[in-house]
Amino acid sequence: xxxxxxxxxxxxxxxxxxxxxxxxxxxxxxxxxxxxxxxxxxxxxxxxxxxxxxxxxxxxxxxxxxxxxxxxxxxxxxxxxxxxxxxxxxxxxxxxxxxxxxxxxxxxxxxxxxxxxxxxxxxxxxxxxxxxxxxxxxxxxxxxxxxxxxxxxxxxxxxxxxxxxxxxxxxxxxxxxxxxxxxxxxxxxxxxxxxxxxxxxxxxxxxxxxxxxxxxxxxxxxxxxxxxxxxxxxxxxxxxxxxxxxxxxxxxxxxxxxxxxxxxxxxxxxxxxxxxxxxxxxxxxxxxxxxxxxxxxxxxxxxxxxxxxxxxxxx
Amino acid sequence: xxxxxxxxxxxxxxxxxxxxxxxxxxxxxxxxxxxxxxxxxxxxxxxxxxxxxxxxxxxxxxxxxxxxxxxxxxxxxxxxxxxxxxxxxxxxxxxxxxxxxxxxxxxxxxxxxxxxxxxxxxxxxxxxxxxxxxxxxxxxxxxxxxxxxxxxxxxxxxxxxxxxxxxxxxxxxxxxxxxxxxxxxxxxxxxxxxxxxxxxxxxxxxxxxxxxxxxxxxxxxxxxxxxxxxxxxxxxxxxxxxxxxxxxxxxxxxxxxxxxxxxxxxxxxxxxxxxxxxxxxxxxxxxxxxxxxxxxxxxxx
Numbered sequence: 001x002x003x004x005x006x007x008x009x010x011x012x013x014x015x016x017x018x019x020x021x022x023x024x025x026x027x028x029x030x031x032x033x034x035x036x037x038x039x040x041x042x043x044x045x046x047x048x049x050x051x052x053x054x055x056x057x058x059x060x061x062x063x064x065x066x067x068x069x070x071x072x073x074x075x076x077x078x079x080x081x082x083x084x085x086x087x088x089x090x091x092x093x094x095x096x097x098x099x100x101x102x103x104x105x106x107x108x109x110x111x112x113x114x115x116x117x118x119x120x121x122x123x124x125x126x127x128x129x130x131x132x133x134x135x136x137x138x139x140x141x142x143x144x145x146x147x148x149x150x151x152x153x154x155x156x157x158x159x160x161x162x163x164x165x166x167x168x169x170x171x172x173x174x175x176x177x178x179x180x181x182x183x184x185x186x187x188x189x190x191x192x193x194x195x196x197x198x199x200x201x202x203x204x205x206x207x208x209x210x211x212x213x214x215x216x217x218x219x220x221x222x223x224x225x226x227x228x229x230x231x232x233x234x235x236x237x238x239x240x241x242x243x244x245x246x247x248x249x250x251x252x253x254x255x256x257x258x259x260x261x262x263x264x265x266x267x268x269x270x271x272x273x274x275x276x277x278x279x280x281x282x283x284x285x286x287x288x289x290x291x292x293x294x295x296x297x298x299x300x301x302x303x304x305x306x307x308x309x310x311x312x313x314x315x
Numbered sequence: 316x317x318x319x320x321x322x323x324x325x326x327x328x329x330x331x332x333x334x335x336x337x338x339x340x341x342x343x344x345x346x347x348x349x350x351x352x353x354x355x356x357x358x359x360x361x362x363x364x365x366x367x368x369x370x371x372x373x374x375x376x377x378x379x380x381x382x383x384x385x386x387x388x389x390x391x392x393x394x395x396x397x398x399x400x401x402x403x404x405x406x407x408x409x410x411x412x413x414x415x416x417x418x419x420x421x422x423x424x425x426x427x428x429x430x431x432x433x434x435x436x437x438x439x440x441x442x443x444x445x446x447x448x449x450x451x452x453x454x455x456x457x458x459x460x461x462x463x464x465x466x467x468x469x470x471x472x473x474x475x476x477x478x479x480x481x482x483x484x485x486x487x488x489x490x491x492x493x494x495x496x497x498x499x500x501x502x503x504x505x506x507x508x509x510x511x512x513x514x515x516x517x518x519x520x521x522x523x524x525x526x527x528x529x530x531x532x533x534x535x536x537x538x539x540x541x542x543x544x545x546x547x548x549x550x551x552x553x554x555x556x557x558x559x560x561x562x563x564x565x566x567x568x569x570x571x572x573x574x575x576x577x578x579x580x581x582x583x584x585x586x587x588x589x590x591x592x593x594x595x596x597x598x599x600x601x602x603x604x605x606x607x608x609x610x611x612x613x614x615x616x
Contacts, residue, residue, distance in 0.1 A: 035371050057421065059421050059424075059425065061428070066556055096464045104602050105602070107600070108601060109419040110420045110421055111354075111421050111423070111424040112355075112601055114421055114424050114425070115355060115357065115424065115552065115601075116598065116601045116602075118362075119549065119597045119598050119601070120594075122590070122594045123591065123594035123595055123597075123598050126591045126594060127591055129587070130587050130588065130591055133587060134587075137534040236428070236432065239425070243425070273436040273437075273439045273440045273444070274436075274440065276432050276433075276435070276436040277432070277433050277436045277437050277440065279429075279432060280428075280429040280430065280431070280432030280433035280436070281429065281433060282425075282429075282431060283425060283428065283429035283432070284403075284426055284429035284433070286427060287422050287425045287426050287429070288403065288407070291422070
């Protein structure tokens, strides 16, 4: 927990955010609630992406594939399977896909892994597009989706779950194993870290949440187009948020989400091209100039180390 | 037409040859940058797209025939490569960590990815996201029952010549020797006095220039849009994964193979399958060679 709440200012910040997001549907109009929902979606996606990619350095450019699979499952089983079951099923299906492709995919290292995950997501997108057009489905509309507050609080739960998961992973023995393989995979393996198993577990853990997020967002848009739920720019936004925030705990990516959600909300719908130019520029600038992200900027000055029992700082 | 008719038609073979030669040219530039710097330039296809726009505007606004504009557009592409190298990548590569470091490679990939997104969307902002095409050299010639349009013949000839020229340059010139030395062993090449920075700079210029040239040729053949560059990046990757590093002949064969797979695959199924085939081949190639390209050499990094 110390990762998420290093001092009282951070605790205060998160408490305010949590409170604001929790009361939002009771005080705001549908438009503002919609923005809150988008913020929660990005939190859940970014935090779940970090479990594998921030912790191990295996940067995945294919996170959207789990989101798309989840959305597709809900759309295909619409009104044939009870909705809660379909949403949980979406998470399980995404995790299953991750488990199946994980072993061969995670053998691929460094930049090849990055580009492979992108290719894999695109392959799934084009395959499903082809299946849909072969079966005569250009797009689908969902009738009778639940109300916005129900969608909102489901997403709220997922966002909390994802933050809790990353916080746990980041401070656990498992997380330290993941970090060690990021620094030097061969050395970690020699020292007895079960690298293959750890990578696979992280991949599967990180896949379930975007599966459910995709399922819930399909209910929100009610209009299903394959190219939209498998849009690679969703993956890119997630990476930009995580890199913008910095750090390998839950805190940095949350900062990134706060900063970029606003931008994506303002521009994605009205000026998508401009939004993507800015996103690309942010990606380049942060990778090049600020590799440790906003968190690194804020915490650059080393705090003078005072020798005293650690209980003092556990505010 | 039966399946056998499709497979035996000279028309398809010609189409596969044209596609393959363009892929070979694209892969050559990608290979040069990857080989000397171990950086995967995912924006390579977007440079191809920019080259296509260069030829398009030259032809529609100024009436310059694309084949005459080609050297100019290629030069502009090279200039872009030089600017990017001086502005961004030179500093990165001379940093303490050096090439061959996995983290650096992933970072450079994200940089190129950001660049790719910027190029695509900025082009769409400036020139609108619409498809573009123009008619040029569309007379049909017949050779032994195979109909060939002039622009396809020209594309095949120019791409083939450019590939051979670069290959000869790399195998005969001093620069080529230095390049191959850097590709084999960067550190050792530096120790024996190869100007690694010079080789990298020229590789960037050559890589970007050849991509822009490929773009000019592609613009003569059909429609393109600001977003049609990325599939060429993927095609280039497939070719260098299958073909090998610094091995020009194998690269050429791999490019022709990919041209055949794509052309025949689409002919046997439907046009919707093109992307599925391309990404399928890409994923399969990477899974078969999981250590990235040329695992045998990876030890020297």
